[in-house]
Amino acid sequence: MxxxxxxxxxxxxxxxxxxxxxxxxxxxxxxxxxxxxxxxxxxxxxxxxxxxxxLKEPLEIYESNALLPANPTLAAYRKVLAMDGFGRWLFNSALVTVVATFVPLTISVLAAYGFARYAFRFRHVLLLLYLVPRIIPRVSLIVPLNSLMSDLGLINTYWVLFITYSASAIPLATWILVGFFASVPKEIEEAATIDGANMWNRLRRVMIPIAWPGVVTAGVLCVREAWNEFAFVLALVNESTMRTLPYQLYVLKDAMGVQDYAVYNAFTVLTILPLLLVYLLLERRVVDSIVSGSVK
Amino acid sequence: MTSVDDSPELPPLPRDRMADFKEGVVPYLFVVPGLLLVFGILGYAVVGGAILSLNETDMFLNKTFVGLKNYRDVFSDPRFINALWRTLLFVVVSIALGIGMSMIFALTLYRVTRGKRFFRGLSLVPYFVSGVATAVMFRFIFTTSGGFANSVLSALGLPTPSWLGDPALAFMVAVLANCWFMVPFATLILLGGLQTIDREIYDSASIDGASDFAVFRRITLPLIKPMMGVSLIWVTYISFSTFDIILALTAGGPQRATELLSIYMFETAFLELNFGAGSVLMMVLLAFNTALSVLYLKVFVMGDHRRKLEK
Known part of the structure; x- marks a missing residue:
């Protein structure tokens, strides 16, 4: 006791x-x-x-108050997978997520290394500039971004999603990684330097492996941002072939005349499942990073 | 200038100017690309929004400078006043409920002895569910016929209200959905704060005969104040800029009961195609968030950020 x-x-x-x-x-x-x-x-x-x-039958929800499905069926999932365009939406979501994870992560690793290991003029100011965008809610940016991207002719392209998703993921990823890199003892890097490692090798073979939990956490949070993003795709894309899964989930209620609740729910489950699997695999590192205060 | 080469014990090596220049430039090469992307996009958007708010756009997106007309129009619109009050109410109720729940969950997770890792991991699951999916799931819980809430209520013989059709109930459902999404992160932040407290303090307090509540108020709360601040800011920020959850759950209805500033902004700009007024609302959202973040930076981040670099 x-x-x-x-x-x-x-x-x-x-x-x-x-x-x-x-x-x-x-x-x-x-x-x-x-x-x-x-x-x-x-x-x-x-x-x-x-x-x-x-797992219920299409009209079962209206007819019975039972919590459990009377005859569990995967029919709704088959309907979702057979939807015209489901493959395309899934592909769009996956592509945007992969790009908007690797691009900001690479940029953030470099930036965080610079901030954590070098003393240079304006370091504090520049780091603060990295942080400021984190407190700008992305939804507030959709009006001017739509106007800018129309002027640039980028509406309805993958580029517009790559650019905006990456830009909005960098501040958080950099912030997380600065903390992890700064906590790697300088002596380890100095030893590597004496052994003849150049800067690139020090970063790749010393810093990143030691700060790996931070890289994983930042990566998972980039994946989360990109996979779940809604405001930007809503404002910057209007062709149905360019939608991501959250966008399609949002317009689903208008697309179906009589609401087939089972299909609607199956679609929801399919959009959240991939990210939950990623979380399940890397849960320990993510939870540890948040509890230890590295993400905030 | 690099920290790695800065060893005062060694005699200074002869250096050529090129190497000095390279060393001076290297950190900027690391840091600047990201900054260019971030500020090229997000910075532009802020400046562009400010300009847009002073202009009127016609159907062909031609702009005419109109000064503060958009601001006068928006601020005198009863719909704006409604959205402003709804937002403030939404934020206040969400903070009260959200922080209360986060605190209780964090204390619970802190005290759990068996399966602690499992419950901690489980508690964060909603953080990974998109706002749209959260909204859709809550819609099906509160659907009038066939929703989970009403199935349970009717099994108990209780009245089954039209949750999303009644303004006050729909507002509460929106708050609940928002809390479901934002409480997990706040919980883990608070849990992190609790775990830094030395357990011996509790032991000596209980030997002194302090009651549970006194221990919580006099010891726990002051010690987790920084983490309380962080989760408070997170909850405030998320509630203030909630968009996808509301749009997919109620789309601002019924009777504009859940029409928050973000929803109003979206409808003004993208449905009524009034980009000028939409940008005014964007500036209002930004102003609120900047005020909050200045507070945030002052109280929590500045100290932390210095400490991080000086480790």
């Missing part, structure tokens, strides 16, 4: 008798168990409900 357990309700605090101890333990279990149950239910209900609804 050490640590946080001593921070519990009155009964448990006085460790006098077995009865009080039992009630203390019980009270403690309830004190953690109830909010923990709330946390789990709160977090999972929307997703579980979407999955259950996606």
């Amino acid at each position: 050490t640590g946080p357990s001593s921070k519990k309700s009155g009964a448990g605090r006085s460790r006098t008798g077995p009865v009080r101890d039992w009630s203390g333990r019980f009270g403690r279990a309830a004190l953690i168990g109830i909010p923990l149950a709330v946390l789990v239910v709160w977090t999972l209900t929307p997703i579980v409900w979407a999955v259950l609804a996606s």
Whole structure:
């Protein structure tokens, strides 16, 4: 009974008798168990409900109040995959995500290395300039960006998505990586220099491997931004072949006359699933980075 | 000038000017490309928006300078006043609910002994669900016939309201969806703060007979103040600029009950094609966020950012 357990309700605090101890333990279990149950239910209900609804038959939702599907079927998923253009939307999302992860990550690794390892004029000012855009909500930029990109003739191109997604991902990625690079001891790099490693090799073989958790975290957050992005694609693209999955999910309700709830939910599940798989694979590093305060 | 070569013990090596120049330029070569991209796009957008807000655009996107006319028009529009109040209310309710939930979840995750990693990982899942998907899932939970909420209520024999058809209820559903999306990140930030507290402090407090609440208020809260600030800013920022969740959940309705500034801006610019007024609203959003971020930079980032570089 050490640590946080001593921070519990009155009964448990006085460790006098077995009865009080039992009630203390019980009270403690309830004190953690109830909010923990709330946390789990709160977090999972929307997703579980979407999955259950996606397995129902088209009109079942209207006809029955049962939570579980009567005859679970994957028909809705087959309908989504057979949609005209689903492959194209999936491809668009994947392409934009890959580009808008590798481009900002490369640029940010270089920038963060410069900030973390060199003393130069205006360093603080330049780093601050990197940070300022993080507090500009991207939705606020869609009006002038639409006007600029129309002037440049870039509306409805991949380029417009590559450029805007990358630009808006760089500030956060750089901020995360500066912290990770700065915490690599300088002595390690100096040793590599003495062993004859040039700057490029030091970065590639020393800094990046040591700061790898930071690179992974920054990468996952770039993937998240790009895969889920909505405001830019909504404002900068209007041809159906150029839509990404979130955009198509948004226009889905207008596209279907009578709402086929199962199809709608299946589409939702399919758009969130790939990113959740990425998260599942790299969850430990991402959670650790956020809890340790490297992402903020 | 580089930190790696700066060793005062060694006698200065003879250097040629070219090497000096190269060394002076290298850090800028690292740092400038990203800055060009960021400011080329985002910086342009801010300046372009400011210019656009002073102009009127016609159907062919020809601009005429009209001074502050757009600002006068927007600020005197009752729809703007409605959107402004709705936004402020939305932000305040979201902060109260969001921070409250984050604090309770963080304290819970902190105290969990078994499966701590699992629950921590699970709690962050909504952070990876897009705003549009969040909105769609919440719509199906609160659909009048066949939604999860009403299925449960009718099984209990309770009345089944039209959640998204009633202005006050729809507003609350929008707040809930927003909280679902933003609470996980705030929770983990707070959890990080809790984990830095030395556990012996709790032990000595409990020996002194302090009550749970007193411990929380006198010890925990002051010690996690910086993290509280960070999550407060995150929650405020997200709520203030929520867009995709609202657009896909209620599109501003019913009866403009959920028409926040971002939604109003989008409709003004892209549906009514009034780019001038849309840019005015963009400037309003920016002004609010800049005010918040100045606070943020002053209180939390400046110290942190110096520390980061001086490690």
